[in-house]
Amino acid sequence: MTSIKDVAKAAGVSTATVSRVLAKNAPIKPETRDRVLKAVADLNYRPNLIARSLRVQKSAKIGLVVSDIRNPFFTAIGRAVEDAAHEQGYSVLMCNTDEDPDKEEMYLNLLYDENVAGVIFSPTHQFDIHSQTYNQKMPFVVIDRAIESNDVDMVLLDNVAAAHELTEHLINNGYKKLAGLFGDASTTGQERSRGFHKALKDHQLNPAAAHFISPRIQQGYETAMNLLSQPNRPDAIFTSNSMLTAGAYKAARDSKLNVPKDVAVVGFDDTTWGALVDPPITVIEQPTEEIGRTATELLFQRIQEPSRSPKTVILKGSLIARGSSKGK
Amino acid sequence: MTSIKDVAKAAGVSTATVSRVLAKNAPIKPETRDRVLKAVADLNYRPNLIARSLRVQKSAKIGLVVSDIRNPFFTAIGRAVEDAAHEQGYSVLMCNTDEDPDKEEMYLNLLYDENVAGVIFSPTHQFDIHSQTYNQKMPFVVIDRAIESNDVDMVLLDNVAAAHELTEHLINNGYKKLAGLFGDASTTGQERSRGFHKALKDHQLNPAAAHFISPRIQQGYETAMNLLSQPNRPDAIFTSNSMLTAGAYKAARDSKLNVPKDVAVVGFDDTTWGALVDPPITVIEQPTEEIGRTATELLFQRIQEPSRSPKTVILKGSLIARGSSKGK
DNA sequence: TGCGGTAGTGTAAACGATTACAATTTTCAT
């Protein structure tokens, strides 16, 4: 490994001078600068980021901690964050917690120890920001899931309104016996449940069912199968994320029910397949690009000005009405 | 930040002793050990990974560089790699190149500078391992896409055989005018094309068409639309990855053609939606879990024994026959 | 002429760990 010492020797200057040339933050005689730059080029020198990070106690990396990397919502966020971070010369380290609080803590610690400049993450349900060691030390932006704290930046969807709109869409299309499937791993599911119930109440309807379950395809499938096999089965299934949507949709199919005539299926997040299945699925599309970009911007703001008062940005989802809820 | 010095002071020993207690690699008097461990616990001390990494010139992290994080194939690999790495106490940093050679080089440099223990990655087409600075220095395992080098570990699919099997499946089910859509960003597309053509030749058939295109949904859609609108349109479309499959499937739908009666659509990778659409899609399933795990194991082997002679592991895909190719 | 200011550079101390080497104490066979 060629180090700054080698460059200094080759250029006949001190390591301090080399460092200053590279950092461009001090006056240097043009002739010296040229000698140094030539040496850098000749030796193909690249500064050791580890050493720099140890010395200055920070780095040009940000962490992105998500709960499930297989969820298209999060990969879309990942892309947006990466693009936005790149523009500022930062790199992104993605970590996957699998909804596991232990893994979450492990990765947050790791990122902290790595001196990342900040972290964007979607906390598990159990996450308590105040109990953490790194609380005050590492800039944070929370996405997708609210946490109970008013001193942290967040980028969220207006889940209640979105769920309300989606539910009303069902009601307006003539569905009356609505069942809800909500993820139990986050506040998102709870908020969407609130919007769901509020819309029902607004129209003087009672929910046919409402279940909080693990946000996995299999769980969604089993629960929906159960609901659909009852004599007084629901005529619409509202799901709070794309994993549950997939499960519910499959259940409708396997129950030999016609979508949308016998039962409607709607959900969140516009995935590749949601538009490809027949009938295509009505969903609330989240502005993933904007969520990721906004979160990154908030993070950079906080990095620059740690004492800035916290912001919560609430974005709106947009309804994409498709065949799966067209009416009976 | 509490450092090893604070712990040493609190326990009344030297920093060397603290380090030794934590590394568990030297004899320590039980009583001293207890004092040190108590101090560690009291101060809530965690060793600084940056400093350690600087000193020992390596770290317990591996890099995973993939070309498209939105491709479910790669996220599945990501999960497998992470699980396998975790078992060895390693963390995984995921990076996304977006098929961009510049980003690829940038991330490989970054990972190198970060002292990662090694890298697993799927190279872009242009990647030339020999021109790279880090060539000999950082252990590598290449996945999914072959590169021309016999001194590097690789984990690949037997693409020719898999494509051959998938093509024969079409032929056996009565399809005769087969068109192929292949990704142009990697060797994978080329190899699958070879298997496709070989199977046709084995059955004395000529390809109806064969296109190398950018592996994106939109490209697949446009190309397939074109093919299907011709008077002498193909009766089956073979696609070499799931992005193209999605595009082709949508094109068949939009052309008002019946799948599988008018046209069959088959592809690679078993995605969530492939089984949910109607008809569900016949695919070659890649053993993603095994690919990720094997790659990780090879990487650890090479880390331990850098001079070990390189291995190429070739895994088999398995055909999942579904409705989209059931025959006319 | 003398003096404050600035440009340009070097010296050396950090950052927080690991580890070769040395020093001290114990153990134990004779």
Added chain:
DNA sequence: ATGAAAATTGTAATCGTTTACACTACCGCA
């Protein structure tokens, strides 16, 4: 009791940077 070997611990160098501080040279102005 004694010396060699083993066990236990400490000292200090090191990894590759950045940067506070010190120093020299030169400039411009009174």
